[in-house]
Amino acid sequence: MFQNSKDTIVAIATASGKGGVGVVRLSGESLEDYIQGILGKRISPRQATYSQFLDSTGATIDEGIALYFPAPNSFTGESVLELQGHGGMVILDALVQRCVELGSRIARPGEFSERAFINDKMDLAQAEAVADLIDATSIEAARSAVRSMQGEFSALITHLVEDMIQIRIYVEAAIDFPEEEIDFLKDESLLARLDKLANDLSSVLSKAQQGSLLRDGLTLVLAGKPNSGKSSLLNALAGNDVAIVTPVAGTTRDVLRERIILEGLPLNIIDTAGLRDTDNQIEQEGVKRAWREIELADQVLFLVDSTEEKLPDLKNVWPEFFERYPESKQRLTLLLNKIDISGIPAGAVAGQQNVFGISAKEQTGFDGLASHLKESAGFFGDSGGLFSARRRHLTSLEKALELVTIGVDQLQKAGAGELLAEDLRQAQNELSEITGQFTSDDLLGRIFSSFCIGK
Ligand SMILES: Nc1nc2c(ncn2[C@@H]2O[C@H](COP(=O)(O)OP(=O)(O)OP(=O)(O)O)[C@@H](O)[C@H]2O)c(=O)[nH]1
Ligand SMILES: [Mg+2]
Structure with a gap:
Protein backbone atom coordinates (compact mmCIF):
# COMPACT_ATOMS: atom_id res chain seq x y z
CA MET A 1 0.00 0.00 0.00
CA PHE A 2 2.92 2.36 0.52
CA GLN A 3 3.92 2.44 -3.12
CA ASN A 4 0.59 3.61 -4.47
CA SER A 5 0.70 7.08 -3.04
CA LYS A 6 1.00 9.33 -6.07
CA ASP A 7 -2.70 9.80 -6.71
CA THR A 8 -4.74 12.67 -5.29
CA ILE A 9 -6.82 11.85 -2.23
CA VAL A 10 -9.82 13.62 -0.78
CA ALA A 11 -11.79 13.36 2.46
CA ILE A 12 -14.01 15.32 4.78
CA ALA A 13 -11.65 16.41 7.56
CA THR A 14 -14.25 17.54 10.09
CA ALA A 15 -16.39 15.23 12.23
CA SER A 16 -19.49 13.84 10.61
CA GLY A 17 -22.76 15.56 11.48
CA LYS A 18 -23.86 19.19 11.43
CA GLY A 19 -21.48 22.00 12.28
CA GLY A 20 -20.89 25.67 11.59
CA VAL A 21 -17.96 24.86 9.34
CA GLY A 22 -17.04 21.70 7.46
CA VAL A 23 -13.68 21.07 5.84
CA VAL A 24 -12.85 19.01 2.77
CA ARG A 25 -9.19 18.31 2.26
CA LEU A 26 -7.29 17.24 -0.83
CA SER A 27 -3.70 16.07 -1.08
CA GLY A 28 -1.72 15.21 -4.21
CA GLU A 29 1.24 16.05 -6.39
CA SER A 30 -0.43 18.86 -8.29
CA LEU A 31 -3.77 20.45 -7.49
CA GLU A 32 -3.94 23.22 -10.13
CA ASP A 33 -6.74 21.44 -12.06
CA TYR A 34 -8.77 21.00 -8.89
CA ILE A 35 -8.40 24.64 -7.95
CA GLN A 36 -9.47 25.72 -11.43
CA GLY A 37 -12.30 23.17 -11.54
CA ILE A 38 -13.82 23.92 -8.15
CA LEU A 39 -13.01 27.58 -7.59
CA GLY A 40 -12.95 28.63 -11.25
CA LYS A 41 -9.87 30.78 -10.62
CA ARG A 42 -6.27 30.64 -9.40
CA ILE A 43 -5.57 31.46 -5.77
CA SER A 44 -2.46 32.57 -3.90
CA PRO A 45 -0.71 30.00 -1.73
CA ARG A 46 -1.22 30.12 2.03
CA GLN A 47 -3.80 32.89 1.87
CA ALA A 48 -7.43 32.59 2.87
CA THR A 49 -9.43 33.18 -0.30
CA TYR A 50 -13.18 33.64 -0.21
CA SER A 51 -14.70 31.74 -3.11
CA GLN A 52 -17.64 29.90 -4.59
CA PHE A 53 -17.28 26.10 -4.74
CA LEU A 54 -18.61 25.04 -8.14
CA ASP A 55 -20.01 21.83 -9.60
CA SER A 56 -19.30 20.59 -13.15
CA THR A 57 -22.02 22.82 -14.64
CA GLY A 58 -20.66 25.90 -12.91
CA ALA A 59 -23.49 25.99 -10.36
CA THR A 60 -22.60 26.83 -6.77
CA ILE A 61 -22.42 23.89 -4.32
CA ASP A 62 -21.39 26.15 -1.44
CA GLU A 63 -19.19 29.14 -0.73
CA GLY A 64 -16.45 29.53 1.81
CA ILE A 65 -12.72 29.80 2.33
CA ALA A 66 -10.13 28.04 0.18
CA LEU A 67 -6.58 27.49 1.39
CA TYR A 68 -3.81 26.22 -0.84
CA PHE A 69 -0.51 24.84 0.46
CA PRO A 70 1.79 23.94 -2.46
CA ALA A 71 4.24 21.08 -1.91
CA PRO A 72 6.33 20.59 0.11
CA ASN A 73 5.09 23.07 2.71
CA SER A 74 2.02 21.26 3.93
CA PHE A 75 0.88 18.66 6.44
CA THR A 76 1.40 15.78 3.99
CA GLY A 77 4.41 17.23 2.20
CA GLU A 78 2.35 17.17 -1.03
CA SER A 79 0.18 19.98 -2.32
CA VAL A 80 -2.86 20.36 -0.10
CA LEU A 81 -6.11 22.21 -0.75
CA GLU A 82 -8.57 22.87 2.06
CA LEU A 83 -12.11 23.89 1.31
CA GLN A 84 -13.86 25.31 4.35
CA GLY A 85 -17.57 25.42 3.66
CA HIS A 86 -20.69 25.00 5.73
CA GLY A 87 -20.84 21.98 7.99
CA GLY A 88 -23.65 19.91 6.48
CA MET A 89 -23.15 16.39 5.24
CA VAL A 90 -25.02 16.86 1.94
CA ILE A 91 -22.88 19.84 0.91
CA LEU A 92 -19.65 18.22 2.07
CA ASP A 93 -20.49 14.96 0.26
CA ALA A 94 -21.26 16.96 -2.89
CA LEU A 95 -17.86 18.69 -2.63
CA VAL A 96 -16.11 15.35 -2.21
CA GLN A 97 -18.01 13.99 -5.24
CA ARG A 98 -16.87 16.99 -7.26
CA CYS A 99 -13.25 16.24 -6.34
CA VAL A 100 -13.74 12.59 -7.33
CA GLU A 101 -15.16 13.73 -10.68
CA LEU A 102 -12.01 15.75 -11.18
CA GLY A 103 -9.87 12.65 -10.65
CA SER A 104 -9.17 12.19 -6.96
CA ARG A 105 -10.11 9.17 -4.89
CA ILE A 106 -11.51 8.97 -1.37
CA ALA A 107 -8.72 8.71 1.21
CA ARG A 108 -8.37 5.68 3.44
CA PRO A 109 -8.43 6.29 7.20
CA GLY A 110 -5.13 7.84 8.27
CA GLU A 111 -3.90 8.27 4.70
CA PHE A 112 -3.04 11.97 5.08
CA SER A 113 -0.87 11.12 8.11
CA GLU A 114 0.60 8.17 6.21
CA ARG A 115 1.70 10.51 3.43
CA ALA A 116 3.14 12.95 5.97
CA PHE A 117 5.16 10.02 7.32
CA ILE A 118 6.29 8.83 3.87
CA ASN A 119 7.34 12.38 2.96
CA ASP A 120 9.34 12.74 6.18
CA LYS A 121 7.08 15.43 7.60
CA MET A 122 6.97 13.44 10.81
CA ASP A 123 8.06 10.08 12.10
CA LEU A 124 5.78 7.27 13.15
CA ALA A 125 5.66 8.14 16.86
CA GLN A 126 4.71 11.70 15.93
CA ALA A 127 1.99 10.54 13.56
CA GLU A 128 0.59 8.30 16.29
CA ALA A 129 0.66 11.26 18.67
CA VAL A 130 -1.56 13.22 16.28
CA ALA A 131 -4.17 10.46 16.53
CA ASP A 132 -3.69 10.29 20.30
CA LEU A 133 -4.20 14.03 20.59
CA ILE A 134 -7.52 13.73 18.76
CA LEU A 214 -2.12 8.71 30.60
CA ARG A 215 -3.34 7.58 27.21
CA ASP A 216 -4.90 4.23 28.02
CA GLY A 217 -5.50 4.44 31.77
CA LEU A 218 -4.91 1.78 34.38
CA THR A 219 -7.37 -1.10 34.31
CA LEU A 220 -8.49 -1.73 37.85
CA VAL A 221 -10.77 -4.65 38.66
CA LEU A 222 -12.82 -4.76 41.86
CA ALA A 223 -13.14 -8.37 42.94
CA GLY A 224 -14.26 -10.22 46.05
CA LYS A 225 -16.95 -12.36 47.57
CA PRO A 226 -20.57 -11.25 47.28
CA ASN A 227 -21.49 -8.37 49.59
CA SER A 228 -17.89 -7.34 50.24
CA GLY A 229 -18.73 -3.86 48.93
CA LYS A 230 -17.35 -3.80 45.38
CA SER A 231 -20.24 -1.94 43.85
CA SER A 232 -20.30 0.49 46.78
CA LEU A 233 -16.62 1.22 46.11
CA LEU A 234 -17.26 1.71 42.39
CA ASN A 235 -20.01 4.21 43.18
CA ALA A 236 -17.82 6.01 45.71
CA LEU A 237 -14.90 6.30 43.26
CA ALA A 238 -17.11 7.31 40.35
CA GLY A 239 -18.99 9.80 42.52
CA ASN A 240 -22.16 8.44 40.98
CA ASP A 241 -24.72 5.70 41.59
CA VAL A 242 -23.52 3.63 38.66
CA ALA A 243 -24.04 0.19 40.20
CA ILE A 244 -26.95 -1.29 42.12
CA VAL A 245 -26.04 -1.83 45.78
CA THR A 246 -28.21 -4.03 47.99
CA PRO A 247 -27.65 -6.22 51.06
CA VAL A 248 -28.50 -9.23 48.86
CA ALA A 249 -25.43 -11.35 48.12
CA GLY A 250 -25.06 -11.74 44.37
CA THR A 251 -26.49 -8.37 43.33
CA THR A 252 -24.01 -7.65 40.54
CA ARG A 253 -23.83 -10.09 37.63
CA ASP A 254 -22.81 -8.02 34.64
CA VAL A 255 -19.40 -6.41 34.29
CA LEU A 256 -19.68 -2.65 34.89
CA ARG A 257 -17.10 -0.18 33.60
CA GLU A 258 -16.41 3.40 34.62
CA ARG A 259 -13.58 5.67 33.60
CA ILE A 260 -12.43 8.18 36.20
CA ILE A 261 -9.36 10.35 36.73
CA LEU A 262 -7.77 9.76 40.12
CA GLU A 263 -5.26 12.50 40.97
CA GLY A 264 -4.27 12.74 37.32
CA LEU A 265 -4.20 9.00 36.71
CA PRO A 266 -6.97 7.72 34.41
CA LEU A 267 -8.56 4.57 35.80
CA ASN A 268 -10.77 2.10 33.97
CA ILE A 269 -12.61 0.69 36.97
CA ILE A 270 -14.39 -2.60 36.49
CA ASP A 271 -16.96 -3.89 38.97
CA THR A 272 -17.60 -7.63 38.84
CA ALA A 273 -19.91 -10.28 40.22
CA GLY A 274 -19.04 -11.59 43.69
CA LEU A 275 -16.93 -14.75 43.44
CA ARG A 276 -18.61 -17.85 44.82
CA ASP A 277 -19.83 -21.29 43.78
CA THR A 278 -23.46 -21.11 42.87
CA ASP A 279 -26.16 -23.10 41.08
CA ASN A 280 -27.68 -19.95 39.66
CA GLN A 281 -26.93 -19.93 35.94
CA ILE A 282 -26.91 -16.13 35.64
CA GLU A 283 -24.54 -15.73 38.55
CA GLN A 284 -22.28 -18.50 37.22
CA GLU A 285 -21.88 -16.54 34.00
CA GLY A 286 -21.18 -13.39 36.07
CA VAL A 287 -18.42 -15.19 38.00
CA LYS A 288 -16.91 -16.49 34.75
CA ARG A 289 -16.82 -12.96 33.37
CA ALA A 290 -15.33 -11.66 36.62
CA TRP A 291 -12.38 -14.04 36.24
CA ARG A 292 -11.89 -12.96 32.65
CA GLU A 293 -11.59 -9.33 33.80
CA ILE A 294 -9.24 -10.30 36.64
CA GLU A 295 -7.03 -12.03 34.11
CA LEU A 296 -6.80 -8.88 31.95
CA ALA A 297 -6.48 -6.36 34.79
CA ASP A 298 -3.41 -4.21 35.43
CA GLN A 299 -4.33 -4.13 39.11
CA VAL A 300 -6.90 -6.04 41.14
CA LEU A 301 -8.48 -4.68 44.29
CA PHE A 302 -9.72 -7.63 46.33
CA LEU A 303 -12.35 -6.56 48.84
CA VAL A 304 -13.19 -8.46 51.99
CA ASP A 305 -15.81 -7.67 54.58
CA SER A 306 -13.60 -6.86 57.57
CA THR A 307 -16.42 -7.65 59.99
CA GLU A 308 -16.16 -11.25 58.82
CA GLU A 309 -12.53 -11.81 57.84
CA LYS A 310 -9.86 -10.26 59.95
CA LEU A 311 -6.73 -12.02 58.78
CA PRO A 312 -5.01 -9.75 56.29
CA ASP A 313 -3.02 -12.57 54.76
CA LEU A 314 -3.62 -12.41 51.05
CA LYS A 315 -2.82 -16.04 50.38
CA ASN A 316 -5.35 -17.26 52.95
CA VAL A 317 -8.03 -14.82 51.98
CA TRP A 318 -7.91 -15.53 48.25
CA PRO A 319 -6.10 -18.81 47.50
CA GLU A 320 -7.79 -19.16 44.08
CA PHE A 321 -5.98 -16.07 42.80
CA PHE A 322 -2.57 -17.45 43.71
CA GLU A 323 -3.43 -20.81 42.20
CA ARG A 324 -4.27 -19.16 38.89
CA TYR A 325 -1.64 -16.41 38.89
CA PRO A 326 1.21 -17.54 41.13
CA GLU A 327 3.52 -14.74 39.92
CA SER A 328 0.99 -11.93 40.15
CA LYS A 329 1.21 -10.83 43.77
CA GLN A 330 2.19 -7.30 42.79
CA ARG A 331 -1.04 -6.98 40.79
CA LEU A 332 -3.11 -7.50 43.91
CA THR A 333 -4.19 -5.19 46.73
CA LEU A 334 -6.31 -6.35 49.64
CA LEU A 335 -8.99 -3.97 50.89
CA LEU A 336 -10.49 -4.58 54.32
CA ASN A 337 -13.84 -2.91 53.76
CA LYS A 338 -16.51 -1.79 56.23
CA ILE A 339 -14.03 -0.46 58.80
CA ASP A 340 -16.82 1.83 60.00
CA ILE A 341 -18.18 -1.31 61.69
CA SER A 342 -15.06 -3.37 62.37
CA GLY A 343 -13.09 -0.44 63.77
CA ILE A 344 -9.87 -1.24 61.83
CA PRO A 345 -7.87 2.00 61.27
CA ALA A 346 -8.24 3.66 57.87
CA GLY A 347 -5.43 3.45 55.32
CA ALA A 348 -2.37 1.20 54.99
CA VAL A 349 -2.42 -1.62 57.51
CA ALA A 350 0.71 -1.55 59.66
CA GLY A 351 3.19 -4.35 59.02
CA GLN A 352 1.41 -5.48 55.84
CA GLN A 353 2.17 -4.82 52.22
CA ASN A 354 -0.66 -3.95 49.85
CA VAL A 355 -3.34 -4.09 52.54
CA PHE A 356 -5.63 -1.15 53.28
CA GLY A 357 -8.52 -0.51 55.61
CA ILE A 358 -11.38 1.38 53.91
CA SER A 359 -15.03 2.10 54.21
CA ALA A 360 -16.71 2.25 50.82
CA LYS A 361 -19.80 3.54 52.53
CA GLU A 362 -18.17 6.39 54.48
CA GLN A 363 -15.47 6.89 51.85
CA THR A 364 -12.60 6.69 54.31
CA GLY A 365 -9.12 5.24 53.74
CA PHE A 366 -9.06 6.35 50.09
CA ASP A 367 -6.09 8.74 50.28
CA GLY A 368 -3.45 6.13 50.94
CA LEU A 369 -5.07 3.89 48.37
CA ALA A 370 -4.80 6.50 45.63
CA SER A 371 -1.06 7.01 46.19
CA HIS A 372 -0.58 3.27 46.45
CA LEU A 373 -2.26 2.71 43.07
CA LYS A 374 -0.21 5.44 41.45
CA GLU A 375 2.96 4.02 42.90
CA SER A 376 2.25 0.45 41.82
CA ALA A 377 1.42 1.69 38.33
CA GLY A 378 4.72 3.62 38.22
CA PHE A 379 2.80 6.87 37.79
CA PHE A 380 4.31 9.93 39.38
CA GLY A 381 1.76 12.38 38.08
CA ASP A 382 4.47 14.57 36.66
CA SER A 383 2.45 15.42 33.59
CA GLY A 384 4.68 18.48 33.14
CA GLY A 385 7.36 16.48 31.34
CA LEU A 386 5.38 13.51 30.03
CA PHE A 387 4.86 12.48 26.43
N1 LIG B 1 -21.26 -0.44 56.94
C1 LIG B 1 -20.84 -0.60 55.70
N2 LIG B 1 -21.59 -1.23 54.80
C2 LIG B 1 -21.12 -1.36 53.55
C3 LIG B 1 -19.86 -0.85 53.17
N3 LIG B 1 -19.66 -1.14 51.86
C4 LIG B 1 -20.75 -1.81 51.44
N4 LIG B 1 -21.63 -1.95 52.46
C5 LIG B 1 -22.93 -2.61 52.40
O1 LIG B 1 -22.73 -3.97 52.06
C6 LIG B 1 -23.79 -4.43 51.23
C7 LIG B 1 -23.23 -5.00 49.94
O2 LIG B 1 -22.63 -3.95 49.25
P1 LIG B 1 -22.35 -4.03 47.67
O3 LIG B 1 -21.58 -2.84 47.31
O4 LIG B 1 -23.59 -4.32 46.92
O5 LIG B 1 -21.40 -5.32 47.65
P2 LIG B 1 -20.89 -6.12 46.36
O6 LIG B 1 -19.54 -6.62 46.71
O7 LIG B 1 -21.01 -5.31 45.15
O8 LIG B 1 -21.88 -7.34 46.33
P3 LIG B 1 -22.29 -8.27 45.07
O9 LIG B 1 -22.66 -7.39 43.94
O10 LIG B 1 -23.43 -9.05 45.60
O11 LIG B 1 -21.13 -9.14 44.78
C8 LIG B 1 -24.70 -3.23 51.02
O12 LIG B 1 -25.76 -3.31 51.93
C9 LIG B 1 -23.82 -2.06 51.31
O13 LIG B 1 -24.52 -0.92 51.78
C10 LIG B 1 -19.08 -0.17 54.15
O14 LIG B 1 -17.97 0.33 53.93
N5 LIG B 1 -19.62 -0.09 55.39
MG1 LIG C 1 -21.99 -5.59 43.39
Missing part, protein backbone atom coordinates in the same frame (compact mmCIF):
# COMPACT_ATOMS: atom_id res chain seq x y z
CA ASP A 135 -8.52 10.78 20.98
CA ALA A 136 -7.28 12.30 24.27
CA THR A 137 -9.77 11.93 27.11
CA SER A 138 -8.10 14.28 29.60
CA ILE A 139 -6.17 17.52 29.38
CA GLU A 140 -3.06 15.77 30.76
CA ALA A 141 -3.30 13.14 28.01
CA ALA A 142 -3.73 15.89 25.42
CA ARG A 143 -0.70 17.81 26.71
CA SER A 144 1.50 14.75 26.60
CA ALA A 145 0.27 13.91 23.09
CA VAL A 146 1.24 17.42 21.95
CA ARG A 147 4.71 16.86 23.35
CA SER A 148 5.09 13.61 21.43
CA MET A 149 3.66 15.22 18.32
CA GLN A 150 6.30 17.93 18.57
CA GLY A 151 8.95 15.23 18.64
CA GLU A 152 10.06 15.05 22.28
CA PHE A 153 9.63 11.30 22.52
CA SER A 154 11.21 10.72 19.10
CA ALA A 155 14.19 12.87 20.08
CA LEU A 156 14.86 10.65 23.10
CA ILE A 157 14.62 7.54 20.93
CA THR A 158 16.91 9.03 18.29
CA HIS A 159 19.41 9.89 20.99
CA LEU A 160 19.38 6.31 22.29
CA VAL A 161 19.82 4.97 18.76
CA GLU A 162 22.80 7.26 18.20
CA ASP A 163 24.44 6.06 21.41
CA MET A 164 23.86 2.48 20.32
CA ILE A 165 25.40 3.11 16.92
CA GLN A 166 28.51 4.59 18.53
CA ILE A 167 28.93 1.59 20.80
CA ARG A 168 28.30 -0.81 17.91
CA ILE A 169 30.95 0.88 15.79
CA TYR A 170 33.44 0.44 18.60
CA VAL A 171 32.53 -3.19 19.31
CA GLU A 172 32.40 -4.21 15.66
CA ALA A 173 35.73 -2.55 14.92
CA ALA A 174 37.28 -4.49 17.76
CA ILE A 175 35.86 -7.73 16.34
CA ASP A 176 37.03 -6.96 12.80
CA PHE A 177 40.54 -6.02 13.88
CA PRO A 178 41.46 -8.56 16.52
CA GLU A 179 45.17 -7.69 16.08
CA GLU A 180 44.41 -4.46 17.93
CA GLU A 181 43.75 -6.74 20.86
CA ILE A 182 41.12 -4.76 22.60
CA ASP A 183 40.18 -6.86 25.57
CA PHE A 184 36.45 -6.38 26.04
CA LEU A 185 36.45 -7.72 29.52
CA LYS A 186 39.05 -5.27 30.72
CA ASP A 187 37.53 -2.35 28.90
CA GLU A 188 35.96 -0.37 31.69
CA SER A 189 34.93 2.46 29.39
CA LEU A 190 32.88 0.11 27.20
CA LEU A 191 31.12 -1.32 30.23
CA ALA A 192 30.48 2.17 31.55
CA ARG A 193 28.97 3.23 28.22
CA LEU A 194 26.77 0.13 28.13
CA ASP A 195 25.73 0.76 31.68
CA LYS A 196 24.74 4.32 30.86
CA LEU A 197 22.86 3.10 27.78
CA ALA A 198 20.86 0.65 29.90
CA ASN A 199 20.11 3.39 32.44
CA ASP A 200 18.99 5.81 29.75
CA LEU A 201 16.81 3.10 28.22
CA SER A 202 15.07 2.38 31.52
CA SER A 203 14.52 6.04 32.22
CA VAL A 204 12.88 6.54 28.80
CA LEU A 205 10.89 3.35 29.39
CA SER A 206 9.63 4.62 32.72
CA LYS A 207 8.53 7.92 31.19
CA ALA A 208 6.90 6.10 28.28
CA GLN A 209 5.06 3.86 30.73
CA GLN A 210 3.56 6.91 32.36
CA GLY A 211 2.68 8.37 28.98
CA SER A 212 0.98 5.16 28.02
CA LEU A 213 -0.96 5.17 31.30
CA SER A 388 2.26 10.09 25.11
CA ALA A 389 3.29 6.55 24.27
CA ARG A 390 1.59 3.38 23.15
CA ARG A 391 1.81 -0.23 24.19
CA ARG A 392 3.89 -1.05 21.10
CA HIS A 393 6.44 1.60 22.08
CA LEU A 394 6.75 0.08 25.54
CA THR A 395 7.23 -3.39 24.06
CA SER A 396 10.04 -2.14 21.82
CA LEU A 397 11.74 -0.32 24.69
CA GLU A 398 11.41 -3.35 26.97
CA LYS A 399 12.89 -5.64 24.32
CA ALA A 400 15.73 -3.23 23.62
CA LEU A 401 16.58 -3.01 27.31
CA GLU A 402 16.47 -6.77 27.65
CA LEU A 403 18.77 -7.21 24.65
CA VAL A 404 21.29 -4.71 26.00
CA THR A 405 21.22 -6.42 29.40
CA ILE A 406 21.75 -9.85 27.83
CA GLY A 407 24.55 -8.47 25.66
CA VAL A 408 26.37 -6.98 28.64
CA ASP A 409 25.97 -10.23 30.51
CA GLN A 410 27.48 -12.20 27.65
CA LEU A 411 30.35 -9.79 27.44
CA GLN A 412 31.09 -10.00 31.14
CA LYS A 413 30.63 -13.74 31.54
CA ALA A 414 32.05 -15.05 28.29
CA GLY A 415 33.87 -12.09 26.75
CA ALA A 416 31.54 -12.61 23.79
CA GLY A 417 31.91 -9.44 21.75
CA GLU A 418 30.17 -10.96 18.71
CA LEU A 419 27.09 -11.75 20.74
CA LEU A 420 27.03 -8.28 22.24
CA ALA A 421 27.29 -6.78 18.76
CA GLU A 422 24.35 -8.85 17.56
CA ASP A 423 22.24 -7.94 20.61
CA LEU A 424 22.97 -4.26 20.09
CA ARG A 425 22.02 -4.55 16.42
CA GLN A 426 18.67 -6.08 17.35
CA ALA A 427 18.11 -3.55 20.12
CA GLN A 428 18.68 -0.75 17.64
CA ASN A 429 16.11 -2.29 15.28
CA GLU A 430 13.61 -2.43 18.11
CA LEU A 431 14.03 1.28 18.80
CA SER A 432 13.86 2.12 15.11
CA GLU A 433 10.44 0.49 15.00
CA ILE A 434 9.18 3.18 17.33
CA THR A 435 10.02 6.01 14.98
CA GLY A 436 9.20 3.93 11.92
CA GLN A 437 12.68 3.81 10.38
CA PHE A 438 12.58 0.07 10.55
CA THR A 439 8.97 -0.96 10.48
CA SER A 440 7.21 -3.47 8.26
CA ASP A 441 4.59 -2.22 5.77
CA ASP A 442 2.17 -4.52 7.47
CA LEU A 443 2.57 -2.84 10.85
CA LEU A 444 2.50 0.62 9.27
CA GLY A 445 -0.73 -0.31 7.51
CA ARG A 446 -2.30 -1.44 10.76
CA ILE A 447 -1.24 1.70 12.61
CA PHE A 448 -2.46 4.18 10.04
CA SER A 449 -5.72 2.38 9.31
CA SER A 450 -6.70 2.82 12.97
CA PHE A 451 -6.66 6.63 12.51
CA CYS A 452 -9.81 8.49 11.63
CA ILE A 453 -10.83 9.33 8.07
CA GLY A 454 -9.56 12.67 6.88
CA LYS A 455 -6.54 12.59 9.23
